[in-house]
Amino acid sequence: MAGELAIEAEGLRKAYKDVQALDGIDLSAPAGSVLGLLGPNGAGKTTAVRILTTLLPPDGGSARVVGLDVVAEAAELRSKIGLAGQYAAVDEHMTGKENLEMVGQLYHLPKGEPQSRAAELLERFDLVAAADRLVKTYSGGMRRRLDLAAALVARPPVLFLDEPTTGLDPRSRIDLWETIEGRVAEGTTVLLTTQYLDEADRLADRIAVIDSGRVIAEGSSDELKDQVGGERLDVTLESKDEAEKAIAALTPIAAEAPAMSDGLLRMPVRERRGVIAEAVRRLNDVGVGIDDISLSRPTLDDVFLTLTGHVAEEAESEGGEER
Amino acid sequence: MNTTLSDTLVLARRSIMRIVRAPDLLLAYTVQPIMFVLLFVYVLGGAIVTPGFDYVDFLIPGILVQTLSFGGFATALGLAEDLKKGLVDRFRSLPMSRSAVLTGRTLADIATNALSIVVMLVVGVIAGFSFDAPLTHILLGLLLLLVFGYAFSWVFAFIGLSSSSPEAAQSLGFIFLFPLSFISSAFVPIDSMPAILEAFAEVNPFTIVVDAMRALFLGTPAGNSIWGAFAWSIGIAAVFAFLSVRRYKRAVVK
Numbered sequence: 001m002a003g004e005l006a007i008e009a010e011g012l013r014k015a016y017k018d019v020q021a022l023d024g025i026d027l028s029a030p031a032g033s034v035l036g037l038l039g040p041n042g043a044g045k046t047t048a049v050r051i052l053t054t055l056l057p058p059d060g061g062s063a064r065v066v067g068l069d070v071v072a073e074a075a076e077l078r079s080k081i082g083l084a085g086q087y088a089a090v091d092e093h094m095t096g097k098e099n100l101e102m103v104g105q106l107y108h109l110p111k112g113e114p115q116s117r118a119a120e121l122l123e124r125f126d127l128v129a130a131a132d133r134l135v136k137t138y139s140g141g142m143r144r145r146l147d148l149a150a151a152l153v154a155r156p157p158v159l160f161l162d163e164p165t166t167g168l169d170p171r172s173r174i175d176l177w178e179t180i181e182g183r184v185a186e187g188t189t190v191l192l193t194t195q196y197l198d199e200a201d202r203l204a205d206r207i208a209v210i211d212s213g214r215v216i217a218e219g220s221s222d223e224l225k226d227q228v229g230g231e232r233l234d235v236t237l238e239s240k241d242e243a244e245k246a247i248a249a250l251t252p253i254a255a256e257a258p259a260m261s262d263g264l265l266r267m268p269v270r271e272r273r274g275v276i277a278e279a280v281r282r283l284n285d286v287g288v289g290i291d292d293i294s295l296s297r298p299t300l301d302d303v304f305l306t307l308t309g310h311v312a313e314e315a316e317s318e319g320g321e322e323r
Numbered sequence: 324m325n326t327t328l329s330d331t332l333v334l335a336r337r338s339i340m341r342i343v344r345a346p347d348l349l350l351a352y353t354v355q356p357i358m359f360v361l362l363f364v365y366v367l368g369g370a371i372v373t374p375g376f377d378y379v380d381f382l383i384p385g386i387l388v389q390t391l392s393f394g395g396f397a398t399a400l401g402l403a404e405d406l407k408k409g410l411v412d413r414f415r416s417l418p419m420s421r422s423a424v425l426t427g428r429t430l431a432d433i434a435t436n437a438l439s440i441v442v443m444l445v446v447g448v449i450a451g452f453s454f455d456a457p458l459t460h461i462l463l464g465l466l467l468l469l470v471f472g473y474a475f476s477w478v479f480a481f482i483g484l485s486s487s488s489p490e491a492a493q494s495l496g497f498i499f500l501f502p503l504s505f506i507s508s509a510f511v512p513i514d515s516m517p518a519i520l521e522a523f524a525e526v527n528p529f530t531i532v533v534d535a536m537r538a539l540f541l542g543t544p545a546g547n548s549i550w551g552a553f554a555w556s557i558g559i560a561a562v563f564a565f566l567s568v569r570r571y572k573r574a575v576v577k
Binding site: 053090107 | 326329330333337344345409412413415419
């Protein structure tokens with residue numbers, strides 16, 4: 001394996017007709033780490049995954065996964081990767097058990113192993129009770145778990161997850177996160193794409209923020225947050241009418257001018273210590289009622305907004321991922 | 324075992340299980356051919372003049388050929404569905420044979436086509452059809468039907484990989500196959516057609532295959548039709564297998 005990198009890509013480019021889906025992106029992930037590709041729909045995340053999983057040849061640039069070139073050594077690479085995605089690619093007309101056994105047979109596992117491996121994964125993914133039911137009777141969360149189990153059948157050292165929780169209810173999302181974290185603890189390298197900032201924040205060691213086919217920022221969650229500055233005070237006022245009074249009272253302790261929207265006042269602060277007490281005192285002095293007050297670190301939402309000038313979710317209305 | 328063969332068998336089993344699990348699909352292979360035989364024999368048969376033949380004897384080889392040409396529609400539907408649902412992506416990311424998804428489905432079609440042949444022959448015999456040929460010819464005729472059906476499974480594989488949805492795949496197949504199968508000697512003597520259609524029917528591979536079937540089942544003069552029928556079938560299978568595999572390798576999820 002070249003160095004300790006499980007995934008390395010340089011200058012990947014891909015165009016569909018007149019759309020430049022990838023415009024020269026570099027990615028790298030050390031073995032055993034989780035790399036998050038974060039970006040809105042249409043940013044190029046799925047295209048990157050398709051290239052790295054040998055489904056699509058790049059127009060330019062090169063990529064290696066576990067040291068194997070994704071174009072020249074594609075056939076050999078396929079036995080070393082697992083792919084699970086937002087489309088939950090399992091056969092609805094087969095049972096969960098049959099799906100996993102079929103995938104094991106197609107990975108050419110030794111005789112008997114597709115069956116034992118399927119049983120093991122059904123157990124681990126809490127699908128034993130549903131093992132002999134047709135997948136079309138499964139809930140969305142169960143399908144995703146089965147899809148993820150299918151990607152793990154051959155114990156691949158690298159796992160690609162394309163928007164693994166898109167469309168899932170909150171409970172199923174948390175379940176799936178825990179499963180993914182379990183994989184990582186066992187040493188699997190994971191590349192995960194997501195448009196959810198909290199997902200990247202929770203799962204990824206390193207995050208590459210992608211917009212319009214380019215990596216516009218890269219780093220750990222904390223490093224990215226540092227790029228947008230320090231902590232922030234949020235004050236919810238009892239009455240929106242008192243906004244001007246509140247701004248005047250708080251400006252002296254703000255690092256930048258406070259912003260007011262819909263009864264919520266936000267301002268960056270210079271010093272964390274004592275700032276809440278000070279703010280409460282100042283508002284009290286001018287007679288402004290406080291409904292809620294809190295200090296918060298910037299979220300990846302703020303990071304995205306700062307880097308791209310638009311909010312991550314806004315792009316969702318554009319419709320489907322680039323394909 | 325060779326991996327292409329073992330992968331093909333794994334996926335053929337998947338297609339067959341699908342049909343066993345959802346028996347409504349079986350209607351297409353059983354009730355539909357029965358219906359067509361009965362409609363043609365008892366509704367249209369009386370009005371169609373087939374000199375030298377009872378209409379039921381004339382019809383059975385023709386309608387067998389037409390039914391078998393449609394037998395591969397499950398391949399088109401299945402592939403279009405696999406593409407739509409992302410299963411093709413999963414298969415293409417696995418270290419399996421690149422053509423097995425296609426060879427598996429077309430292999431499964433042979434089993435359902437065999438079922439259709441049996442059902443139609445039973446109904447045909449009940450409606451009055453009788454063979455007039457040695458057993459070896461009859462067996463060769465059955466083989467020709469299966470080879471011809473297999474060739475059209477590859478046509479449907481290509482249609483399935485080329486259309487935007489399972490529904491589109493189905494109507495595309497029908498739009499293309501209905502005229503082709505009707506403008507042939509399958510249902511009426513071609514000299515009853517307007518000159519332009521007759522000229523087309525004469526060179527239509529459907530006519531060649533139907534004529535070969537009549538020779539093999541009824542002992543009519545074969546000419547070159549038997550060799551021609553096998554040559555067309557193998558040629559169609561080869562061309563569309565090549566096109567389909569090439570298309571599959573480049574397939575993109577819709």
